[in-house]
Structures are given as structure tokens and as C-alpha cells.
Amino acid sequence: MGNRITGTTTLLGLLGYPTKHSKSPLMHNISFEALSLDYVYMAFDVEDGHIKEGLDALRTLHAKGGNITMPHKTKVMEYLDDVSPEAKIIGSVNTIKIDDNNKIIGYNTDGLGFVKSLEENKVDFKGKKIVIVGAGGAAKAVASQLAFEGAGEILLFNRTLSSAGLIADNINKNIAGSRARALVQDEARLLEEIKDAAILINATSLGMEETMDQSIISSADQLPRNIFVADLIYDPAETKLLRIAREAGCKYMNGLMMVIWQGAIAFKIWTGKDMPLDIVKKEIFGR
Numbered sequence: 001m002g003n004r005i006t007g008t009t010t011l012l013g014l015l016g017y018p019t020k021h022s023k024s025p026l027m028h029n030i031s032f033e034a035l036s037l038d039y040v041y042m043a044f045d046v047e048d049g050h051i052k053e054g055l056d057a058l059r060t061l062h063a064k065g066g067n068i069t070m071p072h073k074t075k076v077m078e079y080l081d082d083v084s085p086e087a088k089i090i091g092s093v094n095t096i097k098i099d100d101n102n103k104i105i106g107y108n109t110d111g112l113g114f115v116k117s118l119e120e121n122k123v124d125f126k127g128k129k130i131v132i133v134g135a136g137g138a139a140k141a142v143a144s145q146l147a148f149e150g151a152g153e154i155l156l157f158n159r160t161l162s163s164a165g166l167i168a169d170n171i172n173k174n175i176a177g178s179r180a181r182a183l184v185q186d187e188a189r190l191l192e193e194i195k196d197a198a199i200l201i202n203a204t205s206l207g208m209e210e211t212m213d214q215s216i217i218s219s220a221d222q223l224p225r226n227i228f229v230a231d232l233i234y235d236p237a238e239t240k241l242l243r244i245a246r247e248a249g250c251k252y253m254n255g256l257m258m259v260i261w262q263g264a265i266a267f268k269i270w271t272g273k274d275m276p277l278d279i280v281k282k283e284i285f286g287r
């Protein structure tokens, strides 16, 4: 790859802390190479409190954009020249584009990535009841994007009720026609509410690492067979929740295509080209 970088190569940068586990540099650089695009994508560790300097550095180096990750996704908005209407309502930015006048525009492609992966699975969500468990950054992006795109009722269950309440209030206030409600996480109530829902989404970190043996639902018995189950986690590829969904005979997906699509949408914002998804899936994720 080094041989293709010349004096004219355009820089894109990931700003976050830490960035070393990110798959974004691989995803984008493999795609630039496959499409013979003269760009390079680098990850830069920018510590909390230093995002303004990170943005100034990208401007100074005439970079054309990049991604923003934890812990800067909200704070960065103060320093941008413009923010897409969707990202403004979601309240966080994960993608930036720097135009020819060195103005920086922010976008959020996380929720869109999730919607694209639902569409790939031919899941109809317009006007339907959707149950989300979790109320962190990912839940907020996914719930808001589903509301933008015409979901029916959105229920947000969370261990900490106040975080779910803030997301539901924000959606109801800012997205016309939306109906969002917050509930405290409780399995009996969750099982009741999913009986007439089209989609169940796990947007908590339950199912990862030390909580690998845990799930928002404990058995396949009460999972309606016609509900689509989505877990935002992609490592492990099959969480306990997805195993339960498989055993119940439900259709389901993990978070892999969400992460790939959020990157693919950003790639299109910078280059105007479609990311070669098959190459990315195979080369980076072995799928």
C-alpha cells in the first residue's frame, strides 16, 4: 500500500482515544486501493479535551475529512462549521468532510448504517413497533434514525431510566410524527411489549466480553417467531441473544453490517464512490 502514497495523496483522519482497535483504517485503505483512489486514511489518538486542536490539525494539513469517535462525538459539534440536520438532532457526529474552503461539516452515519443493514435483510420497519434495549450513544443514533425514516412506535428500555427518557423526549420533540417511550429494563415487561413488535434491538453491551453469557432475554420460549432480532454487537458474531433468536426460529442479524455501512456511507461522502463491500467483508472480517 505504501507505494501508492505520493505527494498528491489526500489525507483522511480518525480522531478519537484510543483508536488502535478501530477497523476504519483497514476498511477505507483497502477500499481506496481496490478502487485506485488517491486517498490515505490514518488513525490519530486525540485525548479528551483536545478535539479542537485535532480539527485544526486536519485543516492545517489540508485533509478532506475523516471520522470522529469516542470520547469526542458530542463535543466536536461545537467546533464544526455546519452539522447535518440529522446529526444535530441525534446530538453526535461520527463523520466529517472538509470542503475546498476548509469548512468542516459533520454527519452521523451510525444510525443510517443500521437502517441500511435492516434494508439488506428486507425488514419492513415503517410504521411498525420497534423495541430497543439500551440508551447509550448507539441506541440514540439508531432510535433517532429509525424515527426519521418513519418507524411507528419506538420503545426504549434501559437499566437507567433517565437516559432512555432523554432519548425518547428528544425524538418526540424534534422528529415530526414520532412516538417514543422510555421504560425501565425488566424482562417480564420486555416480553410483554415484544408480542406485537416487528423488531427487537439490543443496543446494550450485554453479550460482549465478560457478559458473554448474558442476554436481555433469557430463553427462546417467549420470543415471538415473527419478530426480527438485531444485536448491535458483532464480536462475538453470535451473542447469547442471537443464539436464542436462532433457537426460537426468528430472523436475526448482528452489528457487522452496521459498522461496515456506517463506513461505506462516510466513504461516499468523501469520495462520491461506493465502498467495495464484498472486498471489505472478506478481507477484514473474513465473511
Ligand code: NAP
Binding pocket: 110, 133, 134, 135, 136, 137, 138, 139, 158, 159, 160, 163, 203, 204, 205, 206, 208, 211, 232, 233, 234, 255, 256, 258, 259, 260, 262
Ligand atoms: P454506551 O454509550 O456506553 O451505552 C451502553 C449501554 O449499555 C447503556 O444503555 C447501558 O445502560 C447498557 N449496559 C451496559 N452494561 C449493562 C448491563 N450489565 N446490564 C444492562 N445494561 C447495560 O455504549 P454504546 O456506544 O451505545 O454501545 C452499545 C453497544 O452497541 C456496544 O455493545 C457496542 O459494541 C455496540 N455498537 C455497535 C456499533 C456497530 O456499528 N455495530 C456501533 C456502536 C456501538 P446504562 O445507561 O444503565 O448504563
